[in-house]
Amino acid sequence: MTEPSALAEQRALPFFQGRRALGFGTLLVAIVLVAGGSLYAGKAELDQTALGEQLFGLRAQRGAVAFFAGAALALAGTLTQGLFRNPLASPSILGTTSGAQLGGELMLVLLYELLDNRVPAGISHEMLTPLGCVAGAVLALLVVLALAPLRASAVSLLLTGFLLTALFASLSALLKSLTAETWQLARALTTLSLGSVSGAGRAQLALSSMLALGSLLPAWLYFRELDVLMSGEEEASALGVDVARIRVWCVIWTAVLVAGAVAVGASVPFVGLIVPHAMRKLFGESHSALMPAAFLGGGLFLLLCDVFCRVMPLRQEVPLSVITALVGVPVFLRILTDMERSA
Amino acid sequence: MTSPALIARDLRVQRGSRKVLEGFELTAALGGVYALTGPNGAGKSSALKALAGLLPCSGQLHVAGRELSRLTPRERAREIAYVPQQSLLSSGISVRDVVLQGRYAHDAVWPHKHKHTGPVDLAMQQTDVLALADRPWNQLSGGEQRRVLLARALATEAQIILLDEPTSSLDVAHALQLLLQLRVLAAQGRCIVAVLHDLDQVQRYADRSVLLQRGRTVAAGATRDVITSENIRRVYGVELMPNAALGYRLSDGAP
Numbered sequence: 001m002t003e004p005s006a007l008a009e010q011r012a013l014p015f016f017q018g019r020r021a022l023g024f025g026t027l028l029v030a031i032v033l034v035a036g037g038s039l040y041a042g043k044a045e046l047d048q049t050a051l052g053e054q055l056f057g058l059r060a061q062r063g064a065v066a067f068f069a070g071a072a073l074a075l076a077g078t079l080t081q082g083l084f085r086n087p088l089a090s091p092s093i094l095g096t097t098s099g100a101q102l103g104g105e106l107m108l109v110l111l112y113e114l115l116d117n118r119v120p121a122g123i124s125h126e127m128l129t130p131l132g133c134v135a136g137a138v139l140a141l142l143v144v145l146a147l148a149p150l151r152a153s154a155v156s157l158l159l160t161g162f163l164l165t166a167l168f169a170s171l172s173a174l175l176k177s178l179t180a181e182t183w184q185l186a187r188a189l190t191t192l193s194l195g196s197v198s199g200a201g202r203a204q205l206a207l208s209s210m211l212a213l214g215s216l217l218p219a220w221l222y223f224r225e226l227d228v229l230m231s232g233e234e235e236a237s238a239l240g241v242d243v244a245r246i247r248v249w250c251v252i253w254t255a256v257l258v259a260g261a262v263a264v265g266a267s268v269p270f271v272g273l274i275v276p277h278a279m280r281k282l283f284g285e286s287h288s289a290l291m292p293a294a295f296l297g298g299g300l301f302l303l304l305c306d307v308f309c310r311v312m313p314l315r316q317e318v319p320l321s322v323i324t325a326l327v328g329v330p331v332f333l334r335i336l337t338d339m340e341r342s343a
Numbered sequence: 344m345t346s347p348a349l350i351a352r353d354l355r356v357q358r359g360s361r362k363v364l365e366g367f368e369l370t371a372a373l374g375g376v377y378a379l380t381g382p383n384g385a386g387k388s389s390a391l392k393a394l395a396g397l398l399p400c401s402g403q404l405h406v407a408g409r410e411l412s413r414l415t416p417r418e419r420a421r422e423i424a425y426v427p428q429q430s431l432l433s434s435g436i437s438v439r440d441v442v443l444q445g446r447y448a449h450d451a452v453w454p455h456k457h458k459h460t461g462p463v464d465l466a467m468q469q470t471d472v473l474a475l476a477d478r479p480w481n482q483l484s485g486g487e488q489r490r491v492l493l494a495r496a497l498a499t500e501a502q503i504i505l506l507d508e509p510t511s512s513l514d515v516a517h518a519l520q521l522l523l524q525l526r527v528l529a530a531q532g533r534c535i536v537a538v539l540h541d542l543d544q545v546q547r548y549a550d551r552s553v554l555l556q557r558g559r560t561v562a563a564g565a566t567r568d569v570i571t572s573e574n575i576r577r578v579y580g581v582e583l584m585p586n587a588a589l590g591y592r593l594s595d596g597a598p
Binding site: 043064085224225228230231232235237238239240242271283284286 | 394395397415417419420421423424425428430431432434435436441443444447448450495499503510
């Protein structure tokens with residue numbers, strides 16, 4: 001038998017193991033390449049238009065918004081999957097995604113129907129819907145925290161999130177039904193629900209980057225707890241994890257991240273579901289590497305999806321959620337197959 | 344044995360309207376092996392989880408002279424280690440990382456992996472899983488997983504180790520190895536409290552025992568006074584046949 005002290009001397013524990021360092025390097029190079037390429041992808045050629053510089057800037061902003069929204073959704077998905085110990089969990093199960101969606105829709109209705117599309121002085125028109133989304137997510141979060149017996153179990157939290165999602169989705173459908181005759185408003189509501197980052201400007205970029213980057217470090221600091229939670233709540237508690245506290249904070253950071261994505265138009269499915277799973281395959285299950293990897297991978301994935309939206313030869317842009325679903329469904333089925341095999 | 348490390352007085356556990364444990368008492372000292380035994384549904388696992396602070400209960404529970412309910416989760420984990428009957432862990436993280444989980448309670452905020460290398464290696468050496476250090480958890484056999492879980496408990500450096508049916512689903516050789524390991528740990532000064540189904544194991548390896556039935560204590564004290572013909576007949580409805588069972592001991596060339 002090898003002596004522990006000898007083993008300790010032999011073993012180096014670098015922050016990044018070789019494979020992980022290579023993985024992060026590859027992700028960063030891919031992001032730079034796709035981001036650079038995305039500036040030249042689109043229906044207008046930059047060198048053929050007098051507005052080339054502005055177009056370049058708009059594409060850069062749009063790409064950056066897509067990146068941060070994707071990063072936020074994937075990080076939120078990693079937190080949710082870690083919290084529920086389930087690779088099939090998505091951040092939308094907490095009800096905050098549909099809450100953000102409903103908040104944005106309510107703001108649109110308020111703007112069109114009550115304010116006659118006139119924005120109060122001092123408020124940016126383009127930021128009203130995002131602010132509505134953030135307010136909706138925060139309210140949904142407060143309802144979840146108030147209703148779910150967080151000290152009881154993760155299942156209670158899951159069921160409360162499920163109920164809230166159903167409630168908010170019903171209210172969204174009601175809003176769409178009531179406003180169906182106002183085509184401009186109906187179109188705006190549909191665009192919001194289908195997801196699109198087209199037209200995203202500096203304000204959206206500031207909001208999405210602030211919420212995504214601002215949540216990355218505080219969420220990452222729970223990597224050790226999420227690692228221990230892989231053994232289940234009872235064992236984690238026995239090992240010293242304050243499970244109820246971790247649950248509350250994971251829900252809060254998930255809500256903030258989701259709000260940041262939905263607020264800029266990225267109310268899209270599957271990113272928070274499949275990206276963490278894919279990154280788990282590449283970087284392993286330890287959350288210290290998984291969370292930053294999901295952040296970068298999610299950003300890269302949504303950036304790529306947005307480029308596809310722009311370059312598809314159709315009369316109008318394909319909604320972002322359609323692209324993520326087209327990619328997400330086969331990947332999701334693959335996850336299910338893998339799980340059945342391993343079971 | 345030294346002064347009591349764990350004192351439970353009148354512990355009661357209720358699930359809904361059902362009382363699963365009533366009036367449970369235990370005084371456990373460092374250096375001893377204590378068995379909780381009884382038929383299915385006797386409340387053994389509930390008692391063990393209550394002792395570990397994992398199940399809400401009423402009554403008095405003191406660990407190393409401090410009231411358990413006043414300890415933070417990390418403080419509690421540094422005093423009491425709990426080994427479940429079966430872990431819910433199903434991932435492919437390495438054995439070393441599983442054992443490292445036992446060090447969680449020793450990090451205030453930031454994990455210091457280097458600081459934990461010594462205790463983790465020592466725990467793995469004590470349970471003979473050093474050779475498995477880089478193996479994925481989900482590729483281990485049931486017996487290997489049991490040893491790794493014990494290593495994780497030892498890595499906490501807690502003086503009190505609670506084990507829920509540690510020998511269930513183990514073959515006879517691995518069960519004996521594990522029980523001997525528990526005796527060694529007790530001899531090194533730890534307090535071992537284990538739920539055991541096998542009365543033969545209780546007789547051979549436990550210094551003191553608590554015999555439970557339907558949540559109530561039928562007998563408690565020195566094992567020879569608890570595992571008696573009369574108590575066994577009363578609780579299980581079977582006759583104890585002294586020296587009738589097959590006896591086992593590890594052979595010299597045991598794996």
